[in-house]
Amino acid sequence: MSVPHRAPSTLLNSRRSPLLVFAGQSNRPLAQAICDHLGVPLGHSTTEKFSNDNIIVHYEESLREGDVFIVQTFSTPVSDSIMELMLMIDAAKSASAGRVTAVIPYYSYARSDKKDSPRISIAGRLIADLLQEAGADRILTMTLHAPQVHGFFKVPVDHLSADVVLADHFKRSVPDAHTGVVLAPDAGSIKRASQIARRLDSGLAMIDKERLSDTEVRPRALIGDVEGKTVFIVDDEISTAGSLVETVNIARSMGAKDVYVAVTHGVYTGPAIQRIAALDVTQVASTNTVLVPQSKLDGSNGRLAVLDVAPLFADAITNIHTGASVSTLFT
Template sequence: MSVPHRAPAELLNSRRSPLLVFAGQSNRPLAQAICDHLGVPLGRSKTEKFTNDNIIVHYEESLREGDVFIVQTFSNPVSDSIMELMLMIDAAKSASAGRVTAVIPYYSYARSDKKDSPRISIAGRLIADLLQEAGADRILTMTLHAPQVHGFFKVPVDHLSADLVLSEHFRQCVPDAHNGVVLAPDAGSIKRASQIARRLDSGLAMIDKERLSDTEVRPRALIGDVDGKTVFIVDDEISTAGSLVETVNIARSMGAKDVYVAVTHGVYSGPAIQRIAGLDVTQVASTNTVLVPESKVEASNGKLAVLDVAPLFANAITNIHTGASVSTLFT
């Protein structure tokens, strides 16, 4: 019996590239949680640092024609995390991976999105160029500091939002959250605060700030009513918590009853934990885009909470792998 001829394209299209997920060293617990939701094992790879501080990455399984996703968040030490990711991307392309997607839950250099003082680099664009030069075919990230950073990439970018996770967390903490007020700490975060307020069916307020210099910003007024109400402060990230302290103090001075804080990225650098421990808030929550050590949770007087976004990333990876729409995850 003769075998029907099949065109090469048909033969290739009948074989879906295997889904392979690997992780750098910055946030392996999140990568493992993503794999648990996907029902696939976390890929085997090894990263070593030589005595001269150079990094080498080695994959311990075949990547040939695979649909490879590399999870690496840009957290401390940021430069090592970026270098490791670029080496992993380059090694995957050299190993004949079919497609390489860089999964960057926290893109820290997104804060450097414009030239706001003389003789500086727009580092957010530079890092985007380096990742593409390394061979990244696609980027998957969450809550960029500014939407224009999306445009720094010439490859497709899927930009996830943690708004649904934060909104549900507020609802669980405060059953009558609809009677509260979502407070934007500045004009730049008002759009996001408005979206969460709509999800909660709650009120909305904003703190108006004036810039005194390139590095100094001073709160000027609170627009909206928080007197006697539960206040939900939302932002993209907490670094040293200096702005958070100012925002909470203004809300309290205006009569806020209880204050809850939720952000996507809990960086908690420098004096952040000490400031949060002494802050007049009920809770400060962040997602696990950045690994928050248990020691920081304990040092915060029990005020820190960590929310899981692994299911969101797992669903996005599934949709990218199968060619489905990622935007449907937010409707």
């Protein structure tokens, strides 16, 4: 008896697990935007907190043999976000999910990547261990503060970059962006700044800083020329905006004409919004890896903008689900 021939792609499609996307409570708008780009519904799940602060997660649909992606960013309250994600991963594995990918747009504990003072935990590694112990088969994240955190995981990690989104934003904001200068606020940001400068075909500069103590850093010099030019400041995140204020002030003192700021993660804690509202910049933009509430947008004196990275995450999820290369998204 002859067996009809089927193309390899047809066989693959017939065997592929269903794509299922769920979200924790930290950034559901981003998860919904990702699903809109994927053309799939956001999965139904509920999270409840009891009076004793314990959390319970319940999926309201079947996950059996599904290719499950759980979107959860590590934003305030960070500990609740991490605990909810671990419970969602564990519940998905218990529900016989075929594979579980933790989609963590902002991995806040990436800042804790080394033992730089006595008797502390390397929390970036600890959280990686906990996520794997909960059952995560894969991690998808964006712009880790310390790229070496990638190596803390024993499961595959897809590390996305927002460079193309930031560069395109600068091009839209300043038609002659190629005449400007991309400014790295410190040596650790020079690689990212250099990549964006290449995309803009612009100049490059850097602020040299000296460390006075474990917690205090002082700007020492600006390497490069910004006088009379539009300056694009890029970094991985803004927290209290203290470093941003220093960087902008140095650029202005060296004769910068206009200053634009763009970062991947807009955390905006403590006095950040007040500092940005008073800052001598044209605009401060961040992506939607962290949910920026309307109250912060309103309090920024019109200076805050939010850039969308949902298409990047949707493309990455599609490639992971189909077995295609994720690295092609960077070219």
